[in-house]
Amino acid sequence: MRRHPRAGDLALAAAVLLPLAAALPRLGWPADDAGAWLAWIGRTTGILGLAMLLLAATTSIRVPGWDRPFGGLARLWRLHHWLGFGAFVLLMVHALALALAAVPLGLPVALEVLFPPVSRGAIWLGWLAWLAMVLFLAPTFGFFGRPHYQAWKRLHLVSAAALLLALGHALPLAGEAWPWWLLGLAGLAAIAWRKLGSCRTRLAYRIEAVEPLARGVVELVLAPQGRRLAHEPGQFVYLAPLDATLAAGRGEEHPYTLASAPADECLRIGIKDLGDASHALQSVTPGSMAQVEGPYGDFFGRHPSGRDRLWLGGGIGITPFVGGARDLLARGVVDGQVLLVYLANRPERAYYLDELESIAERLADFAVVAHYYLERGALDLAFLAEHCPDFSEREIHLCGPPAMNAHLRRLLAGQGVPRSRIHSEVLDFL
Amino acid sequence: MNTVAYTVFVAFLSSVLTLVAVNALSSPDAAVPGDPEAITHEELARHDSAESCWKAIHGTVYDVTGFIADHPTPAAVMLEWCGRDASEAWDNKRPGRPHSSFAEGMLERFRIGRLVD
Numbered sequence: 001m002r003r004h005p006r007a008g009d010l011a012l013a014a015a016v017l018l019p020l021a022a023a024l025p026r027l028g029w030p031a032d033d034a035g036a037w038l039a040w041i042g043r044t045t046g047i048l049g050l051a052m053l054l055l056a057a058t059t060s061i062r063v064p065g066w067d068r069p070f071g072g073l074a075r076l077w078r079l080h081h082w083l084g085f086g087a088f089v090l091l092m093v094h095a096l097a098l099a100l101a102a103v104p105l106g107l108p109v110a111l112e113v114l115f116p117p118v119s120r121g122a123i124w125l126g127w128l129a130w131l132a133m134v135l136f137l138a139p140t141f142g143f144f145g146r147p148h149y150q151a152w153k154r155l156h157l158v159s160a161a162a163l164l165l166a167l168g169h170a171l172p173l174a175g176e177a178w179p180w181w182l183l184g185l186a187g188l189a190a191i192a193w194r195k196l197g198s199c200r201t202r203l204a205y206r207i208e209a210v211e212p213l214a215r216g217v218v219e220l221v222l223a224p225q226g227r228r229l230a231h232e233p234g235q236f237v238y239l240a241p242l243d244a245t246l247a248a249g250r251g252e253e254h255p256y257t258l259a260s261a262p263a264d265e266c267l268r269i270g271i272k273d274l275g276d277a278s279h280a281l282q283s284v285t286p287g288s289m290a291q292v293e294g295p296y297g298d299f300f301g302r303h304p305s306g307r308d309r310l311w312l313g314g315g316i317g318i319t320p321f322v323g324g325a326r327d328l329l330a331r332g333v334v335d336g337q338v339l340l341v342y343l344a345n346r347p348e349r350a351y352y353l354d355e356l357e358s359i360a361e362r363l364a365d366f367a368v369v370a371h372y373y374l375e376r377g378a379l380d381l382a383f384l385a386e387h388c389p390d391f392s393e394r395e396i397h398l399c400g401p402p403a404m405n406a407h408l409r410r411l412l413a414g415q416g417v418p419r420s421r422i423h424s425e426v427l428d429f430l
Numbered sequence: 431m432n433t434v435a436y437t438v439f440v441a442f443l444s445s446v447l448t449l450v451a452v453n454a455l456s457s458p459d460a461a462v463p464g465d466p467e468a469i470t471h472e473e474l475a476r477h478d479s480a481e482s483c484w485k486a487i488h489g490t491v492y493d494v495t496g497f498i499a500d501h502p503t504p505a506a507v508m509l510e511w512c513g514r515d516a517s518e519a520w521d522n523k524r525p526g527r528p529h530s531s532f533a534e535g536m537l538e539r540f541r542i543g544r545l546v547d
Contacts, residue, residue, distance in 0.1 A: 031500065039532070085431055092442040099449060102532045107453040109535030114446065134439070141435040172527065 008069035012079065015055055019179035020047045026175050035101050042098035049090030050170050050180070053133075056083035057163055057187030062198055062238075064294055072298035073236075074425045081140075088137055091130060122172040129165035132158050150252065160191045202240070202291040203229055208266060209286055213351035216273035217316065218282050219259065221266050222290060229292055231262055233327040234320035234397075234425075237294030239269065243285045249277030253293065257399075259319040259352075261326035267292065268323075270352070272316035299425045300324060300397065307395045307421075308336040310388055312379075312408055314343035314400030320425075321399070322352050325359045325366065334365035339388050342370045343379055343404060378407055381415065392416060397423045467543035474545065478513025480505065484542070485516040492540040515545075 005013075023043075030040035059080040062073065070076035095114060102110040116123050136158040139147040147155070167184045171177055205222040212218050220239075229237065238253040254277050260268035273279045299320050313321040321340050328334050340360075344350040347370070356368045369387050371379050384391050392415050398408050405424060412422055469484075469491045477484035483495045494501075498508045511519050521528045529537075 026502070028502070081431075085435055088435060089438045092438055096442060096445050098532065099446075102535055105532075105535035105538065107449065107456055109532070109538075110449060111453050112535070113530070113532050114449070137435070141432045143432075143436055143439070 006069060006071050008071070008076070009079070011069075012055060012059070012083075015058075015183065016048065016051050016083075019051045019176070019183070020044060022176045022179050023047055023174075035104050038097045038101035042094050042096075042101055045090040045097060046094035046170075047174075049087045049094055050166055051183060052083045052090065053087035053166055054163065054180075054183035054187040056080050056087055057159060058183070058190045059083060060159075061190035061193055062293075062296070063193070064201060064296060067296050068298050072425055073296035075298075084137060084140065088133055088141075091133070095126070095130070122169050125165050126169035129162050129169055132162035132165060136162065157195075160188070163187050163191070198293070199291075202293045203227055205267065205290050205292050207241070207243070207284055207286055207288050207290055210282075210284055213270065214349055216282065217351050218271055220269045220271060220281070220284070222269070222292065223266050225289070228265075229267060229295060231258060231295035232300065233262060233323040234258075234299030235295035235297045235323075236425075237267070237269075237292050237296070240291040240293075241281060241284055241288065242290055243288035245285055245288075246280045247276075248280040250280075252277055253291075254278070255296075257297075257299075257319040257323070258295065259322040259326070261323060261330040263330040264326070270316060270319040270322065274316070297425055299399070299423065301423065305395055306336070307393065308390065309338045310391050310394040310396045311338065311340040312343065312396065312398040312400070313340065314404045317399035317401065317404075318342060318352055319399075321397075322356065325356055325368075328363055328366055329359045332363075334363055336365065338366045339394075340366070340368040341379070341384075341387065342368060343400060344370060344372055346372050346374045379411065381411065384411075395421055395423065399424055402426070468546040469543040470546055475513045480509055480512075483509065483512035485511055486514070486545045487520045487537070488517050489545050490541055491543045491545050492537060493542045494540050497540060 027040065027043055030036040059070075059076055067073040067076045070079060099110045099114045102113045114123075118124065136156050138144060139152050139155055163184065167180060170180050174180055204225040206225050207220055208223045209221040210218050211221065231237075234257070236255050236257040239256050240251055240253040241249065242251060244250065256269045256271060258267060259270045260266065271278050271281050273282050311321045311324065313319075321342075324338075325340065328338065340356060342350055342353055342356065344353075347353075350370055350372075353368070353370055360366050360368045371383060376383065388394070392412075396412060396417065398405055400408075405426070409422060413419070469486075474484055474486055474491060476482075477493070477495075480498060481495070482493075483498060484491055484493050486492075494508065498505050501508050523529045523533075
């Protein structure tokens with residue numbers, strides 16, 4: 001992943017700091033005693049924590065194309081996750097620091113800062129907001145194990161209540177109300193869009209064919225029934241199959257990478273049996289309908305660096321590269337050299353390989369080489385050096401199971417490949 | 431990240447519970463005077479400047495002279511209420527919003543007597 005900030009990151013950082021910048025002239029700098037420092041820390045962490053909570057809600061939005069200034073939806077939602085984490089931690093520091101700041105005035109005063117008379121309703125709204133945060137964040141941070149995806153998703157809706165309660169806490173107490181109205185409305189609008197508006201961006205597709213690629217892997221071919229999805233190679237979509245005979249996942253949306261080229265009339269999606277929904281899709285009825293939302297992601301990026309490229313794909317992570325290779329073939333040109341290393345356990349699991357080799361035969365600057373784990377062990381430096389001696393100079397895209405990604409990142413970092421030249425997108429828990 | 435979130439959560443709960451427990455186990459402050467000094471309106475009115483600033487709030491008189499420089503607002507806001515009943519200002523830090531519990535605790539440090547006719 002690129003390490004330098006993107007345009008979206010800078011906008012987000014500015015929005016996080018906006019309420020604090022508005023409040024600092026009023027808050028000033030604390031006096032030199034510990035109590036004043038704690039009170040100042042309590043106030044600033046409250047302001048920063050609430051800003052992060054409201055922006056975590058804002059960044060939960062899913063609008064095709066809006067994710068790209070942040071480097072794709074997977075990265076945008078990692079930022080969302082970090083913002084939620086920051087808010088949770090800072091808001092607890094906020095409450096505790098304000099209470100400790102009052103300790104020199106006596107413990108009863110400190111306790112009353114935390115638990116005032118009921119007439120001070122705004123403080124109690126803050127506690128309710130915190131309770132709501134615990135409720136929806138405990139599963140996210142795995143306090144009591146990892147929950148089922150759909151249950152987690154439903155519980156995450158409590159975040160809307162946390163948001164409203166937190167605003168109810170802050171607006172009567174805050175010195176400056178306008179930043180909170182601004183960020184609060186943005187957060188609530190994002191949640192409302194997710195729940196009420198986003199379905200309008202879905203496109204109707206018909207599942208034309210279900211082509212088996214290997215055991216437990218199929219490729220769905222989807223034909224548009226109206227407007228056609230415009231996308232770039234390596235992007236992904238949310239697919240919600242509507243086949244009434246599906247054993248699981250009917251109407252549920254799950255993210256899948258597109259294996260088709262942007263120029264193809266039909267969408268193609270490679271699906272591996274990895275869970276209830278993807279298992280059911282292995283035998284989805286041809287002719288049934290599905291909804292497609294997207295495209296999302298920024299796997300290959302929009303701004304080519306001019307360097308040759310090395311693609312490392314394994315498992316179902318080969319699909320963005322299949323889309324990339326099909327796109328090269330459709331356009332008939334390759335910018336620079338592209339080498340795809342297909343990492344599979346054994347030849348029978350190297351689905352798509354025949355097609356990729358056939359594309360390589362027709363394009364002079366595109367090559368593919370297979371690496372089989374059961375024959376050679378994990379990919380090593382000798383293999384890379386043999387097939388791609390200039391790998392450390394190339395832009396490297398990798399996609400595969402987490403263990404493979406981690407191994408390749410270690411291997412490449414060990415050879416001095418800067419992280420800024422290694423690109424991957426993990427569709428984890430989206 | 432998950433471990434840090436869980437650790438901070440447990441630390442926060444533990445700290446709040448410790449505050450509650452220590453407060454419950456502490457004996458009430460015996461230093462609170464039973465019958466504070468009586469101060470008349472005339473006496474209060476004599477302390478109406480930055481050199482000596484007394485204020486009456488809900489029947490109790492406070493000497494806040496030493497706090498004027500530390501108060502978050504410009505000094506003029508505090509000085510306006512010296513030497514008289516400042517309950518209205520206390521109850522309306524901003525319109526309709528009283529001062530916080532934190533400020534209430536701090537005010538106690540400046541108590542010098544009770545207002546009498």
